[in-house]
Amino acid sequence: NAGVTQTPKFQVLKTGQSMTLQCAQDMNHNSMYWYRQDPGMGLRLIYYSASEGTTDKGEVPNGYNVSRLNKREFSLRLESAAPSQTSVYFCASRLLAGMSDTQYFGPGTRLTVL
Amino acid sequence: EDQVTQSPEALRLQEGESSSLNCSYTVSGLRGLFWYRQDPGKGPEFLFTLYSAGEEKEKERLKATLTKKESFLHITAPKPEDSATYLCAVQAGNYQLIWGAGTKLIIKP
Numbered sequence: 001n002a003g004v005t006q007t008p009k010f011q012v013l014k015t016g017q018s019m020t021l022q023c024a025q026d027m028n029h030n031s032m033y034w035y036r037q038d039p040g041m042g043l044r045l046i047y048y049s050a051s052e053g054t055t056d057k058g059e060v061p062n063g064y065n066v067s068r069l070n071k072r073e074f075s076l077r078l079e080s081a082a083p084s085q086t087s088v089y090f091c092a093s094r095l096l097a098g099m100s101d102t103q104y105f106g107p108g109t110r111l112t113v114l
Numbered sequence: 115e116d117q118v119t120q121s122p123e124a125l126r127l128q129e130g131e132s133s134s135l136n137c138s139y140t141v142s143g144l145r146g147l148f149w150y151r152q153d154p155g156k157g158p159e160f161l162f163t164l165y166s167a168g169e170e171k172e173k174e175r176l177k178a179t180l181t182k183k184e185s186f187l188h189i190t191a192p193k194p195e196d197s198a199t200y201l202c203a204v205q206a207g208n209y210q211l212i213w214g215a216g217t218k219l220i221i222k223p
Contacts, residue, residue, distance in 0.1 A: 092157075
């Protein structure tokens, strides 16, 4: 049982390059999330998907796009990377069952944009 | 505006020295308050969810409590393996969590 997996773990881009961050979960959860984490700040939500086939903007969606490929996979795309997008990106899936509400996080992707 | 503030930013304790971390929040219609632990280079790991004022939950050396304005994470007789960043988040009625910046806890042997 792998939980939430993310690829790649590290990435260096030049300004203007594009890339896709991959995320997959094997827990059959409906909801999935993309966050970024910057020093001294809380996790900030980029996009989320409440269920397969739906996606919605979070707090900081500009410069990003997402695809909920199927129930397992939720990808984040940077079309034209900027230095301000240097960050650690986390994918999470959510279990909501009765009184249990838990997000499970992947190990993160550390992205540097030069 | 919904907001979560954690204090202190960092806390250094000797092994066995008990203390508390604070998470204060302003949110309309709290639906849940969450505590997570994050180790360096890893994703956050779930600890607790609290839903109403007066609620308490415990796990090993950790106890989380909730009032109408803040939550405390009490650490009793901590060990070096308790060293981590502890994150607090609140949910205010949609799918989004609002996260604090975290408290970095260092336990010295």
